Amino acid sequence: MTEPPVPLDPSLAPPGTRQFRDAGGIPADRWHADQEGETLVPTHCCFCGVQCGMYLRVNARGKVFGVEPRNHDINRMRLCPKGINAYQQVNHPDRLTAPLMRRSRDEPFSKTSWDEALDFTAAEMQRIQAAYGNDAFGVLGGASLSSEKTYLVGKFARVALKTRHVDYNGRLCMVSAAGANKLAFGIDRAGNPFADILQTDCLLIAGSNVGECFPVMTQYVWGARDRGATLIVVDPRETAIARTADIHVALKPGTDSAFFNAVLHVVIREDLDDKSFVTRHATGWEDVRDTVGQYPPERAAEICGIPEQQIVQVARAFARAPRAMAWHARGIEHHSQGVENCLSVVNLCVATGNIGRPGAGYGTITGQGNGQGGREHGQKSDLLPGGRSINDPEHRRQICEIWGIDEAELPPAGTSMMEMVWQMQHREIRGLIGICNNPFVSLPNYEVVKDGYDTLEFHAQFDFFLSETAENAHVVFPVTTWAEDEGVMANAEARVIKHNKAQEPPPGVRTDTWVIRQLAQRLGAGDKFDFTGSRDVFEELRVASAGTVNDYYGITYERLEETGGIAWPCPSTDHPGTPRLFEDGRTYHPDGKIHLQAVEWRPPVDPYNDEYPMSLTTGRTVAHFLSGNQTRRLGGLVEQTPRPWIEIHPSHGFANGDPVRVVTRRGSAVFPALVTEAIRPDTFFVPYHWPFPTAANALTIDALDPRSKIPEYKVCACRIERAEHIDEVPAPPTAPGHEAYPAAQVSRTDPLPPTSPQGRGTAERS
Numbered sequence: 072m073t074e075p076p077v078p079l080d081p082s083l084a085p086p087g088t089r090q091f092r093d094a095g096g097i098p099a100d101r102w103h104a105d106q107e108g109e110t111l112v113p114t115h116c117c118f119c120g121v122q123c124g125m126y127l128r129v130n131a132r133g134k135v136f137g138v139e140p141r142n143h144d145i146n147r148m149r150l151c152p153k154g155i156n157a158y159q160q161v162n163h164p165d166r167l168t169a170p171l172m173r174r175s176r177d178e179p180f181s182k183t184s185w186d187e188a189l190d191f192t193a194a195e196m197q198r199i200q201a202a203y204g205n206d207a208f209g210v211l212g213g214a215s216l217s218s219e220k221t222y223l224v225g226k227f228a229r230v231a232l233k234t235r236h237v238d239y240n241g242r243l244c245m246v247s248a249a250g251a252n253k254l255a256f257g258i259d260r261a262g263n264p265f266a267d268i269l270q271t272d273c274l275l276i277a278g279s280n281v282g283e284c285f286p287v288m289t290q291y292v293w294g295a296r297d298r299g300a301t302l303i304v305v306d307p308r309e310t311a312i313a314r315t316a317d318i319h320v321a322l323k324p325g326t327d328s329a330f331f332n333a334v335l336h337v338v339i340r341e342d343l344d345d346k347s348f349v350t351r352h353a354t355g356w357e358d359v360r361d362t363v364g365q366y367p368p369e370r371a372a373e374i375c376g377i378p379e380q381q382i383v384q385v386a387r388a389f390a391r392a393p394r395a396m397a398w399h400a401r402g403i404e405h406h407s408q409g410v411e412n413c414l415s416v417v418n419l420c421v422a423t424g425n426i427g428r429p430g431a432g433y434g435t436i437t438g439q440g441n442g443q444g445g446r447e448h449g450q451k452s453d454l455l456p457g458g459r460s461i462n463d464p465e466h467r468r469q470i471c472e473i474w475g476i477d478e479a480e481l482p483p484a485g486t487s488m489m490e491m492v493w494q495m496q497h498r499e500i501r502g503l504i505g506i507c508n509n510p511f512v513s514l515p516n517y518e519v520v521k522d523g524y525d526t527l528e529f530h531a532q533f534d535f536f537l538s539e540t541a542e543n544a545h546v547v548f549p550v551t552t553w554a555e556d557e558g559v560m561a562n563a564e565a566r567v568i569k570h571n572k573a574q575e576p577p578p579g580v581r582t583d584t585w586v587i588r589q590l591a592q593r594l595g596a597g598d599k600f601d602f603t604g605s606r607d608v609f610e611e612l613r614v615a616s617a618g619t620v621n622d623y624y625g626i627t628y629e630r631l632e633e634t635g636g637i638a639w640p641c642p643s644t645d646h647p648g649t650p651r652l653f654e655d656g657r658t659y660h661p662d663g664k665i666h667l668q669a670v671e672w673r674p675p676v677d678p679y680n681d682e683y684p685m686s687l688t689t690g691r692t693v694a695h696f697l698s699g700n701q702t703r704r705l706g707g708l709v710e711q712t713p714r715p716w717i718e719i720h721p722s723h724g725f726a727n728g729d730p731v732r733v734v735t736r737r738g739s740a741v742f743p744a745l746v747t748e749a750i751r752p753d754t755f756f757v758p759y760h761w762p763f764p765t766a767a768n769a770l771t772i773d774a775l776d777p778r779s780k781i782p783e784y785k786v787c788a789c790r791i792e793r794a795e796h797i798d799e800v801p802a803p804p805t806a807p808g809h810e811a812y813p814a815a816q817v818s819r820t821d822p823l824p825p826t827s828p829q830g831r832g833t834a835e836r837s
Contacts (some may be wrong), residue, residue, distance in 0.1 A: 107131075112573040113141060115560070116154040117215065117553040118696050120437025121145060121287050122562035123154055124635070127161075127554055127573040135161040135554055135574050143635055145265070145562065151286035152694055156705045160552055161574065165536050165704050165805055165812050167549035168579040174545065176525075180807050185581070185589075188546050192504075193593035195529040195545075196232065199502040205482070209236035209491055209500045213507025214244060214438075214445030215697075217558025217570065218623075219608040220583045221441065222456060222615070223600070224506060225449025227587050230474055231596040235482035236500055238452040240508040241445045242488040244401065246779040247409030248435035249446060254410070255417045255666055256652070257659030258620050259458060260443060260565040261434035262426065263396065264638065264650040269294040270430030273392035275303040275385075277327065277416060278402020278785070279436050282311030283693035285400075285563075288436070301388050305330065306402060307688060308718065308756055309749035318384055321751055322375040324686045324786035327403045329672035330382065331415035332363045333371030335422055337386035339363065344390070345424030352426070352656050355667035359418050362669040374672065376751070390423045394430035401438060401690070405784035409776045411670040421665050427653030437563035439697070444561030447621045448612055452485035456612060457619030473615050474599060487780035489514060489773055495523035502529040506583060511539040512698035512762050515771035515782045516737050521763075533583055538700040539762045542804040550583050551576045558605045559631065564650065566638045567623065569631040584608060617642070620659050675786045676774035677736065683788035686754045687733060689767045690785075699760035703803050706814030713818035714800045715765050717742040718749070718756040723791065728823045730794035733757065735770040735787050741794040745824040755791065759784075764798045797822050 108131030116123045124143025127135050138158040140148040160166075170188035171180040199207050210232065212224035221239070228237035249259040256262070268274060268291040281288055292312065296302060304313040305320040305327070313319040322330050338344050339360060349356050372379040389395045397420050403412040417433060425431040437443045448456040456473075459466035461484045471478045486494065492514065494500040503524075514520045524530060524543055532541035533548045541547045555576040561567050576582070584602060591600040602608050606628060617624035625641035625648075637648035657663035677683070694712035695702040702708045717731050725731060725744040732741045733755060742757060742765070750756055759767035772787045800819050802811040 111139065112571055114554070114571045114573065115568050116150070116440070117157050118153045118440055119285055120440060120442050120563035121285050122440060122560060122566075122568050123150055123287050125150060125154060127158055129573050133574050145566070145568075145636070146287045147290065149287045149290060152708060152711060153696055153702060154287075156702075156707050158554070159705050160535070160701055161554045162577075163536075163704060163812065165803065165809065166577060166580070167535055167537060167547065167806055168577050169549060171537075171547040171806060172545065176543070176545070180547070182807065188548065189586075189589050189593060192531050192546050193590055195502060196590075196594065199528060200232070203501055205233045206235050207500060208232055208234050208502040209485075209504075210234070211488060211491065211503065211505045211508055211510070212237070212239035212445075212450040214239055214241035214442045215440050216445060216507045216583065217556070217560055217605065218441060218444040218448055218567075219558045219605045219612060220506075221445045221450045222448040222612045223584060223587050223608060225451075225456070226474065227591060227600070229482055230476060230599050231591040231594045233480065233482060235485040236452075236491060236494075237450060237485055238488045238491060239445060239450045240488065240510070240513060241439060241442055241451070242780060243513055243782060243784075244438040245404070245435065245442045245446065246451075247404035247406070247776055247781045248399070248413050250410040250779040251413030251417060252435070254668055255414060255658075257666075258652065259446070260639075260652070261563060262652045263432035263434050264564045264566070265291050267429050267432060267651065268292065268396060269298070271295050271300050271392075271394050271396040272430065273301045273303065273389050273395040275305070275389055275395065275397040276312065277305040277397065277399040278404065279398065279400035280306070280308070280310040280312065280402075280690055281436070284438070284691045285436055286693060301392065303385055303388060307686075307751050307754050314749075318381065318388065320377055320381055320385060322377050323751065324688045324754060325406060325675035326375040326672065327406070327412040328408060328415040328670045329366060329371045329374040330377070331412075331419055332366035332670060332672065333368050333382045334386045334389070335359070335363045335415075335419050336366050337368060337383050338390045338419070338422055341386070343386065344422045348424035348426075349422060353421055353665040353667050354662070355669065358669040359422075359667045362671060363418075366672070376753070389419065394428060395420070395423060395425045396430065396432050396434070397425075398434045398436055400436040402785060405781060406786065407676045407774050407776050407783045408673050409781050410778045411668075414668045415670045418667055418670070421667060426665070427651065427656065429651070432651070435563070441560040443563060443565055444559065444567065447561065448616065452487060457616035458621035459619060470615065473611070476599070487775070489775060489782055490780065492520055492523040495526050498526060501527060503527055504531045504533070505540060505544075506533040509538040509540045509698035509700050511543065512700070512760070512766060512768065514773070515768050515784060516773040517763050517766055517769040518738065519773055533586060534700070535580070536700050536704060537804040537806050538698065539804060548586050549580045550586060551580055555580070556582050556584075556605060559609065559626075561639065562636075564638060566636040566650065567626050567631065568636040569628060676783055677772045677787040679788045683734075683736065683790050685789050685791065687735060687770060687787050687789040688754060688756050688785050689759045689771060690756065691760070692758045695758070695760035697760065700803065703760065704812055704815050706812075706817075709815045710818045713821045714824075715742055715758050715761050715767065716745040716824035717791075718745045718747055719791070720750055720752040721746050721748060722752045730797045732792040732794040733770060733789055734792060735772070735789045737772065738769050740764055740766070740769055741796065741798045743797050743822055743824045755789065762801055765800050
């Protein structure tokens with residue numbers, strides 16, 4: 072087939088600023104399968120916030136059997152290892168195909184009918200709420216759900232269950248960035264599209280292992296470098312992206328705001344700030360200037376454990392660049408001062424006038440596929456659809472009118488995901504539904520999480536594989552994968568894209584929408600959930616978001632099919648979307664100003680002492696995703712990265728593969744050593760995709776940021792010890808009558824760390 076050429080000239084306007092789409096986009100109907108009986112279904116990857124375009128290959132029997140990269144303007148024919156393997160989930164032998172139920176955790180699961188599982192669940196909801204009040208039952212959603220389903224999660228909790236307790240696993244991901252963006256700009260999203268990276272002269276990436284966590288985003292970094300842009304990476308580890316940087320700032324975990332305050336100190340001291348921009352567009356500058364005055368490079372260098380001159384070098388490179396951009400991710404957000412860390416980056420961008428221009432701006436890199444859209448429409452404890460505040464009387468009135476309920480019926484704000492676990496421990500929450508999450512692996516302080524869930528009188532999970540959390544439930548509902556339903560997601564740019572249905576679900580499997588509707592009917596609220604599918608839900612979501620900051624009203628399925636994606640806000644069907652914010656110099660605060668916030672550095676919550684003198688930090692690896700419930704079942708990914716390891720500096724005297732016990736105040740685990748010079752001598756790194764006893768989150772602390780309530784995953788005090796044996800990685804749970812998928816088990820028991828080099832100086836396996 073013949074395709075139009077894909078222009079790569081970075082001077083072209085990014086998507087949306089002229090014709091909304093960059094000229095390289097190819098509508099789906101220009102593609103066709105070249106094998107008889109095969110269909111190519113255009114869709115997007117189910118994993119990270121880049122949301123790469125792909126085609127699912129569907130055979131003549133209507134089954135997904137492969138994948139092809141799609142020439143979408145997000146990814147331009149590129150897919151990462153997870154994207155290439157994602158299709159294997161759809162018809163995987165581990166799929167759940169019948170509801171599982173037991174009336175007590177002392178009993179084994181047995182397969183049951185949908186009616187029995189739904190009736191039992193509804194009866195338990197009614198029993199618990201009748202005995203202990205509506206707020207005794209909670210709902211936890213997920214940021215890998217489509218926006219239609221996240222909308223339903225919030226509505227179901229508040230309208231059918233009438234509980235205040237609803238939150239989602241994006242609480243573990245983006246909420247610090249969201250809090251900072253709302254405080255500074257009055258809007259919660261990245262300010263620039265990925266395409267703007269191609270036009271920058273200086274790119275600062277803080278706390279983001281782009282090469283492994285968002286691999287396809289790397290093309291934008293390389294595009295900027297090809298134009299001569301300076302690359303600055305702030306990360307305790309010399310990750311793949313850090314190895315290529317002009318400046319790598321290997322600061323001590325938990326010291327980010329001290330570093331960025333010091334950088335801004337130098338900018339001001341050397342008269343490199345954009346005084347005119349700040350005067351015209353910002354408030355709070357005097358407080359910020361006075362605060363950063365207390366962070367000279369020599370003080371911050373001591374706090375951060377880096378050379379003083381490096382702070383000066385970063386300040387000059389960023390401030391002298393005609394156009395500079397900063398992007399950050401979980402590395403600076405997973406902290407007890409995560410919001411403040413993000414604000415310190417905002418302060419630097421604003422002080423240098425790098426806001427609202429091509430190649431000049433500020434962005435947050437979303438972790439989950441719908442990490443952006445997943446918090447916009449009501450499953451977050453303090454938000455209603457359209458990003459409305461549940462504490463705002465006018466916002467409450469608007470949503471109650473749309474939902475057809477009395478304002479007195481709408482519950483107040485609930486608590487965060489980790490706080491809900493503590494409430495489970497104290498029997499304030501006695502029943503729970505979990506949808507698209509796996510807290511037994513993803514939440515910190517595993518023993519506390521397990522105790523909280525064990526204390527529940529009733530627990531149900533929605534999933535398409537039996538996760539470690541679902542294995543502990545009373546009811547498990549088998550639901551569809553992303554390839555068996557349609558819906559929208561918003562990627563890290565806030566570009567809304569559409570996932571398309573590629574095959575019918577297996578017999579016995581239902582959509583999340585269908586299950587929620589069935590439960591609502593049994594709770595007497597069926598008239599409020601009269602949806603036949605995702606399209607009906609999206610039409611209500613459009614109306615519910617109209618006129619808000621998070622305005623989706625102008626976005627339709629048909630427009631998404633035609634354009635390949637539309638960045639919100641998009642208030643009307645003739646609006647092109649808003650890929651770049653603040654071009655007119657105005658923010659979404661009533662006064663139109665950027666509200667700068669002074670930030671004082673605070674040490675991490677977990678104190679260092681002689682018993683716990685070192686830092687443990689955690690993160691992702693290229694072959695796996697989040698709790699690993701999906702990727703730990705795919706043979707190619709397990710073979711690439713079969714188990715967790717501990718990255719450790721050679722100065723500690725371990726050899727590659729030696730058993731190393733990591734001990735924190737929460738517990739201990741033994742991992743094989745991956746000896747590398749690419750990490751600070753006072754810091755250790757363990758990836759978190761595996762369950763107990765090899766769970767990094769059995770060790771992390773459940774301290775929370777007081778504003779965002781995000782856990783402090785990225786730093787806790789620890790020590791290391793020599794051990795005799797490495798902890799064995801458990802096989803993923805399987806339904807009754809199923810055996811673990813053999814293709815994903817062969818490498819899992821390999822005692823050595825992965826063979827692929829993780830950084831400079833990594834010892835190779837023989």
